Amino acid sequence: xxxxxxxxxxxxxxxxxxxxxxxxxxxxxxxxxxxxxxxxxxxxxxxxxxxxxxxxxxxxxxxxxxxxxxxxxxxxxxxxxxxxxxxxxxxxxxxxxxxxxxxxxxxxxxxxxxxxxxxxxxxxxxxxxxxxxxxxxxxxxxxxxxxxxxxxxxxxxxxxxxxxxxxxxxxxxxxxxxxxxxxxxxxxxxxxxxxxxxxxxxxxxxxxxxxxxxxxxxxxxxxxxxxxxxxxxxxxxxxxxxxxxxxxxxxxxxxxxxxxx
Numbered sequence: 263x264x265x266x267x268x269x270x271x272x273x274x275x276x277x278x279x280x281x282x283x284x285x286x287x288x289x290x291x292x293x294x295x296x297x298x299x300x301x302x303x304x305x306x307x308x309x310x311x312x313x314x315x316x317x318x319x320x321x322x323x324x325x326x327x328x329x330x331x332x333x334x335x336x337x338x339x340x341x342x343x344x345x346x347x348x349x350x351x352x353x354x355x356x357x358x359x360x361x362x363x364x365x366x367x368x369x370x371x372x373x374x375x376x377x378x379x380x381x382x383x384x385x386x387x388x389x390x391x392x393x394x395x396x397x398x399x400x401x402x403x404x405x406x407x408x409x410x411x412x413x414x415x416x417x418x419x420x421x422x423x424x425x426x427x428x429x430x431x432x433x434x435x436x437x438x439x440x441x442x443x444x445x446x447x448x449x450x451x452x453x454x455x456x457x458x459x460x461x462x463x464x465x466x467x468x469x470x471x472x473x474x475x476x477x478x479x480x481x482x483x484x485x486x487x488x489x490x491x492x493x494x495x496x497x498x499x500x501x502x503x504x505x506x507x508x509x510x511x512x513x514x515x516x517x518x519x520x521x522x523x
Contacts, residue, residue: 282368461517484519
């Protein structure tokens with residue numbers, strides 16, 4: 263786990279679900295929320311071993327977490343996710359299962375030119391990136407007490423053009439609408455709903471092992487470097503905290519200044 267931020271304990275007694283938490287931004291977010299005191303459900307789609315490693319790392323650092331497996335974008339995905347989540351909360355939590363913090367991070371990219379995008383791929387992007395978050399929120403609200411937090415991971419590509427990712431960017435534009443409209447809907451319950459838009463962020467893609475490519479990507483940021491998962495996770499950690507109680511319906515640019523032009 264990163265030691266970028268000390269354990270403030272501000273989320274003690276809280277529970278969190280982070281989708282797509284077995285690697286990258288999702289992993290860093292799970293680690294950050296656990297470090298702040300939350301019991302974290304580490305969701306994964308297919309890589310159970312990776313999720314178990316995340317959980318083990320959190321526990322080794324004194325945090326609390328458990329894995330939840332569910333493949334998103336298929337029939338019954340939300341039922342499977344919440345069956346596992348509720349079982350884990352009942353086992354590891356205290357009292358009736360509740361979910362204080364939801365981070366909709368799981369997503370897939372396209373990487374295909376618009377003229378080569380086929381209907382099946384488009385449908386999969388929509389199912390995983392836009393439909394799943396909507397119905398995960400719908401289901402989560404039955405478990406979420408007043409004052410909860412919902413954070414949806416969008417993308418700088420809703421503001422910065424990349425023709426290879428038109429369909430992906432469309433789905434992330436849809437995700438941003440969740441914050442705008444749900445923020446109004448859930449305001450009476452003091453549940454905040456916000457979007458965080460990462461830019462180029464280091465992950466397990468082989469391209470990050472190519473110095474020339476990293477140099478080109480770094481040049482897009484105002485800071486002259488690529489983002490690290492912890493850079494985005496710390497923004498999410500703020501939104502999950504009580505410090506962000508007056509922020510809702512917002513789009514937070516976490517691209518390292520890439521959108522500054």
